[in-house]
Amino acid sequence: MSHHIKGQSRTQTTLFPEALDDFVTEDNAVRVIDAFVDSLDLESLGFEKVKTKATGRPCYHPATMLKLYIYGYLNRIQSSRRLEKESHRNVELMWLLERLQPDFKTIADFRKNNSKGIKSTCRTFVELCREMNMFNDVMIAIDGSKFKAVNSKPNNYTPQKAKDHIARIEKSITHYLSLLAEKDDSESADDDVILMNEKLAWMKKRLTELEEIQVAVNNHPDKQVSLTDPDSRLMKTSNMTRQVCYNVQSAVDTKHHLIVSHEVTQTTDMGKLHLVASQVQEVLKTKDITFIADKGYYSREDIKAVIDTGSDVLVPKGDTSGATKAGIFNKAKFEYDKERDEYTCPAGNILPYQRDSVEKGMHLKIYVNHIACRDCHIRSQCTRSKKEPRKMRRWVHENIIDSMHKRLQRAAHVTVTRKQTVEHPFGTIKMWMGATHYLTRRIKNVSTEMSLHVLAYNLKRMMTIKGNHELIASFKQ
Structure with missing residues (x-):
């Protein structure tokens, strides 16, 4: 006779608790999400349909949809279809949404139509962290990382790639024309001739498409065109391969590894130092900040611009001389x-x-x-x-740059600190995203997605640092 833990019979009647609240423990993360969203002024943050007319079909409150999305991104459920399924079977979501079950189209439309509100919510949470004194004597590490877009490399064209494809098609067309010419003496339309004519017709159509793409590529300011997501760009990644992606700028505090600011961009890190630094200064309401970044941000004009604001900058210089x-x-x-x-x-x-x-x-x-x-x-x-x-x-x-280099030499730990700080959030978020990274197209929608990921990451960090009970109490103040 086997000696194992045995389950109950599936036909046995079970008495569930009378209240759904009994299923959710007092320290459950969904209570943190609930308290945070309930503390927000959603209308001032830019959410649509906070106030509705008395006539017409009623809609879901933005608070309900925002709670659903924060829960989803916190638990690696980013797809609107998967969120719809979870709302039917997940007890935590039943509690959080008060048993509401929006369909996937409603869920997807909320993310698409409330970009401003979601970004403002992400920033509001950072401001709440500031009010909780999380950024005292702050040092900020800045870096960029490539996140894969919904666009494969075959669907991205540069001038050289378009030229090579056209040359290959033209060569194939010439080859098939020569084969057909050899069969002209024979008046019988055998299967080979029919098949070759079909292939030739397809190649001529493809050649026309490629010529249109070539014109579009040559006229584009960046000299490249992405067919699936037009805003994505072909860039070099950390392992020196090329991917069609977006470059996400991130500013992370070195003490608690909270993401203070982020920005989705279409270009390299060069020239982004002052942009990111000014955003951090605005969010933290102070300019007494030390910014550290890698040599990809080395721009003397940028460094001077940040130092002129009253902040300090430590950026190593790369040898770009030939x-x-x-x-x-x-x-x-x-x-x-x-x-x-x-x-x-x-x-x-x-x-x-x-x-x-x-x-x-x-x-x-x-x-x-x-x-x-x-x-x-x-x-x-x-x-x-x-x-x-x-x-x-x-x-x-x-002389300003020389002084910075001297300070950098005295702070030998800065390089290690930067890597340990800024790589942690990037790695965590990419793990949450999975292999495909983004689910949406166009930079506006991708930026909204990134804001949800950053909000979920920061919320998770604060739950770890402060604890759920203390965090809920701070939201209710």
Whole structure:
């Protein structure tokens, strides 16, 4: 006789508790969601249909739908069809929605039509965290990560890809025409001729489509076109492969790993430092912040713009110069004397300041020594030009960047801190998303999706840090 734990008979009558509330424990996460949404002024946040007319068919209250979505994203259920199923069988959702069961189209439309409200809710939660003193003496790590869009690589075209596809189709058309020409002597329309004519007709139609795509690609500002999600872009990912995706900017505090600000973008990290920093300053209501980022954000104008606001910035500089690869001295080999305002080259010669120049909108100072460079015995290691001397270009505000580099050298832990801080939320959210990442198309809808993921992540972090009871009490204050 087997000795196992035995279940009850499926035909046995069961007496359930009289109240649905008895199924949900006092520390259940759904009570946190319920208390948070009930504390919000949904109309001021931008949600639609908070107030409705007395006539016509009634609709679901935005609070009900928002609770459903927060629960879904908190429990890795992002699909509107899956949320509909869960509302029929999930006891927690029955409690949270008071047994309401919206259909998948209503659920999907709420996310599509309430982009502003959902984004405002995400920001409101960060502001609540600020009021709970979660961001004292804050250091913010900024980074970007690529999230896959609803667009496969075959459905993304660049000028070269469109050209290659057209050349391949034209070659195939020529091949089939030559085969048909060989069969012209035979008047019998055998099966091979019929099949080849069908293939030829398809290829001519495909060639027309590709030519239209080529025109669209060449006319596009970014020189690429995505057919499924037009706003997505082909980008390099961390493992050096290419994916059609969006680049999500994220600002995370180093103490509690809460996402303070995020932004879905279509370009690389370059030029985003000031944008993200200004958003963080606005949310936290302070400029006494230290921002840390990787070399992908290194832009001298951006760094100066953030420092000018009163915040500090620590960004390492990457070597983008092609001097070493070209076999000549890198700029790092030239020593700058701040007091004398001059450079010393590797040969020991002085390069004094000569003139000003404006290049790509930047005001630069030019340092050059024509005579010393002409007579230098290691000139071949310094420049490939036989006529022009080696020039040093220095930004007029370069002293700000030099000071930042000195602070960065004294803070050796910053690189490790940044990685440990900003990679954690990205990894967690991508795990929640699964292999497909986004479910919606166009940057507006994708941004709404990302706001729900960030809100769910921050809510989970605060439940871990503060505990559910304390968090619910803070919402009711």
